Amino acid sequence: MNTSTLIAPPALVRRAEQHDTQAIQALDSAHYIHPFTDHGDLATRGARVITRADNIYVWDSEGKQILDAMSGLWCVNAGYGRKELADAAYQQMMTLPYYNSFFQTTNVPAVQLATKLAQLAPVVGGRRFEHVFFSSSGSESNDTNVRMVRRYWDLLGQPQRKVIISRHNAYHGSTMAGASLGGMGGMHAQGDLPIPDITHIGQPYCYEDAQPGETPEAFGLRAARWLEDKILAIGAGRVAAFIAEPVQGAGGVIIPPETYWPEIQRIVDKYGILLISDEVICAFGRLGHWFAYEKFGIRPDLVTFAKGVTSGYIPLGGVMVGDRVAQVLIEKGGEFNHGYTYSGHPVACAVALANLELMEREKLVERVRDDTGPYLAQRFAELAQHPLVGAAETCGFVGGLVLVKDKATRTLFNPDLAVGMVCRGHCFRNGLIMRAVGDRMIVAPPLVMTRAQVDEMMALILRCLDATRDELHAAGHLG
Numbered sequence: 001m002n003t004s005t006l007i008a009p010p011a012l013v014r015r016a017e018q019h020d021t022q023a024i025q026a027l028d029s030a031h032y033i034h035p036f037t038d039h040g041d042l043a044t045r046g047a048r049v050i051t052r053a054d055n056i057y058v059w060d061s062e063g064k065q066i067l068d069a070m071s072g073l074w075c076v077n078a079g080y081g082r083k084e085l086a087d088a089a090y091q092q093m094m095t096l097p098y099y100n101s102f103f104q105t106t107n108v109p110a111v112q113l114a115t116k117l118a119q120l121a122p123v124v125g126g127r128r129f130e131h132v133f134f135s136s137s138g139s140e141s142n143d144t145n146v147r148m149v150r151r152y153w154d155l156l157g158q159p160q161r162k163v164i165i166s167r168h169n170a171y172h173g174s175t176m177a178g179a180s181l182g183g184m185g186g187m188h189a190q191g192d193l194p195i196p197d198i199t200h201i202g203q204p205y206c207y208e209d210a211q212p213g214e215t216p217e218a219f220g221l222r223a224a225r226w227l228e229d230k231i232l233a234i235g236a237g238r239v240a241a242f243i244a245e246p247v248q249g250a251g252g253v254i255i256p257p258e259t260y261w262p263e264i265q266r267i268v269d270k271y272g273i274l275l276i277s278d279e280v281i282c283a284f285g286r287l288g289h290w291f292a293y294e295k296f297g298i299r300p301d302l303v304t305f306a307k308g309v310t311s312g313y314i315p316l317g318g319v320m321v322g323d324r325v326a327q328v329l330i331e332k333g334g335e336f337n338h339g340y341t342y343s344g345h346p347v348a349c350a351v352a353l354a355n356l357e358l359m360e361r362e363k364l365v366e367r368v369r370d371d372t373g374p375y376l377a378q379r380f381a382e383l384a385q386h387p388l389v390g391a392a393e394t395c396g397f398v399g400g401l402v403l404v405k406d407k408a409t410r411t412l413f414n415p416d417l418a419v420g421m422v423c424r425g426h427c428f429r430n431g432l433i434m435r436a437v438g439d440r441m442i443v444a445p446p447l448v449m450t451r452a453q454v455d456e457m458m459a460l461i462l463r464c465l466d467a468t469r470d471e472l473h474a475a476g477h478l479g
């Protein structure tokens, strides 16, 4: 038997630019279980095959160019095609492709990256982040948070402090702990989640949840006080931590009112509970700061990161461990029975270092904060004039708009119409990747996007909104 023909991959690429799309789709359907995908549906449509990328664009197997306004999954902050990152991976693979950090061992890129991150993490209110724990993803990092928070309280002789409070419609990952911390009903419904001692409060979504006449500021305070109500209902002595994304990403780019975070900080301080800022999306320039807690002036004890730390070129995540927790773990903790094979992976850390260096050299964080971020905000505000758009807002380089049936009365569409998906379909057909979360359309473009490219993206968004309105109108769903 000729085994080489059995194991050789089928020839799906004819020439550099020519792919056999149907053959790829057939094999994809036959063998590949995708994340967050209805496979019955996928089999009838065939997956979109993305074959290459450069700068802010990706190309599919049919040669179609698409502007990626989502940076992949909110991660390709430095844009596609960055040779520096490939070179860093190659060099590190040739020097030391792998070694673990267990059993009193370390490696140079992991040490350098931990040091670099400790330098980048701003000190707010005297709180420092001198320590980092590495994982390979945001989900793993949030599992680490659960273990670390519980270990912390055990070491302080308060093992009854177990409960972690999160928010409905939050996203904290897809592992058992990550999905439990998250507040997605669809995820909780599969796999008997949440796991015990994780509970949720409402999200600060002003557009839908503010009462008539209530200002965003008043709503922000009211939403933050749901945390205090929950703490009191559970008993403060049983609450270990509160976890939240500074701006909810996967939930639909929910930007809290200005009053929200200061009030949350007041409450966690009052009851002495730990604050976890999940910055898997929000860190590394996404909101115009290296870390988003600085933007909101909050003082978290633990900060989850992943995605943008390597611009998504290679998996890496972790937890910035503030001094309050680190001191207890290090001074009282003995061995922390937790870790991953790939914690501090030398190649991932080398790519992260190259990525952070590139971002510093090109001043991407400052650019988003001072130039392209405010410009995106200005252009997004114009979208609010569109008859289909109830509200449009940005924070740094994330933006969200809500599609509504009637702007004046804030009447939403019947969810069965899946208007967001209709709009998303028009985006793809017009060469734009925009995500739909219900009827919220969201963007998180690569941070290298120029003002001219912001204009290009906005023109595409407007064209897709018009096409969506025309389709809804023709079907009789608009007045």
Ligand SMILES: Cc1ncc(COP(=O)(O)O)c(C=O)c1O
Residues within 6 Å of the ligand: 073, 136, 137, 138, 139, 140, 142, 171, 172, 173, 174, 178, 245, 249, 250, 278, 279, 280, 281, 306, 307, 317
């Ligand atoms: C805020 C937040 N936390 C955690 C995660 C999970 O990260 P990962 O998919 O790398 O496990 C995500 C992913 O989008 C996220 O947005």
